[in-house]
Amino acid sequence: MNRRPTILDVAREAGVSKSTVSLVVQGSPAPRAETRARVEAAMARLGYVRNRAAAQLRGADTGLIGLVINDLRNPFFTEFAASLQGALAGAGYAAVIANTDEDPDEQDRVTAAMLEHGVAALVLCPTHDTRPETAARLDRAGIPAMQVLRRMDRDGAALPFASFDYRAGGEAATRHLIGTGARRIVFAGGLEGRQITRERMGGYDAAMRGAGLGTRSIPGRPSRALGRAIALRLAAETPRADAALCFSDLVALGMLSGFAEAGITVGRDIRIVGFDDIEEASLCHPRLSSVRCDIGGFGRDVAATLLRWLSDGLRPPDETRTPVTLIPRASSTGR
Incomplete structure (x- = not known):
């Protein structure tokens, strides 16, 4: 040399x-x-x-860890960021947090800035349509870097990925709805073609086809507004759907509002299950059944993984999936 x-x-x-x-x-x-x-x-x-x-x-020696999140307005991602930051702080590291608002340009700007300021490691929840250069830049940086909760749509294989077993959750929720007697079950929300949509909807498809039932999806960017619009649309149809598995709790909460507006009783006239089990799911009326993803525990696990990588050079597996749990409540059981 x-x-x-x-x-x-x-x-x-x-x-x-x-x-x-x-x-x-x-x-x-x-x-x-x-x-x-x-x-x-x-x-x-x-x-x-x-x-x-x-x-x-060099900033890398100061114990800074970058955390880049696609949508901090979503309580699911906010709780993840808070739990990860808390666990890192307990180990003496400070988290530098940025919100990209699903903008790949903003994602490139903040990741580049974090690397320039010498973060010791970086956790990325990628935007949709993340560019191949983003993964390449992180790989070249020579620091521990992970993608979490979502996988890059392309060219992100160089970065370890950690998330939940969404497919299993979608299948368990659909079987639960079938067990209540529902037969015309709609999958509500989620952007078409996205991997996370395919995973959550894949379990729904498998359960429906396994029961000899037809499938139907109404896609869209997940939000309360989308859920309300879907509920009003379903309320006007004959025959009406008798159940819905929602891409996220935000969609499901919007559906609760829309059906209330249309005079349809959730839990009796139609059954709903959400996904993520954010805090509001157990506080709304009727209480929302949901696929629980222990996002607080997941954040602490990601922190522990990073700390092992930093201290001992123990790179995590290429893919890690955390189990999920269905939490039945009044929106699907009627009780």
Whole structure:
């Protein structure tokens, strides 16, 4: 090597992350003994000498972790961000949080800014239509980087992915509705062609076809407004649908409002199940049945995964799925 070896060269040589090398260089007790020995051996082989002046200017050594979220207005993502941030703070790291509002241009700007300011790691819940360059930029950065809750539509394979078992949740919810006697079950909401829509709707399709029933979906960007519009549309039809599995609780809450407006009693005239089990699901009237995704626990698990990656170089599996649980309430049981 003709140039002066860098911390990235040491990381590649030792098979660990850049942040792990930084911790070893700083004398942090976080890395395991065997990890520390591997890094120190790589430093010796390469002849690495720490540039203390540069180290004082780098943000990566300050314990900053970037968190880029597609929609912080959605309570589901807000709770995830809060739980992750809290767990990181407990370990001495500060989270730098950005909201992209489903804008790929904004996502590129904030991820680039976080990397320029030297975050030690980055967690991304990607926008729809994320560009291939986004994943490539994160991969080149040489820091722990994960995509969560959503997978990039394309070219995101280089980043580990963690989410929930949405397909199993959709199947359990649909079987529950069938068990109540429902036969004309609609899948409400979700953008067509998106992976997360395919996953949640895939379980619905499997359960419906397994019961010999036909499927029907009414797509759209998930929101209360969409749910209300779907409810008013269904209320005007004959024969009317007798149940709905909603892409999200926000869609389901909108449907509760729309059916109330149309004079249709949810839980008796039509049964509804939401997805995510946000706090409002247990507080509305009628209380909303929902597929519970333990988003608080998920945030803490992602934090623990990142911390292991940072301290010990333990890269997570390419894909991790967390189980979900159906929570039946009055909107589908009628009780």
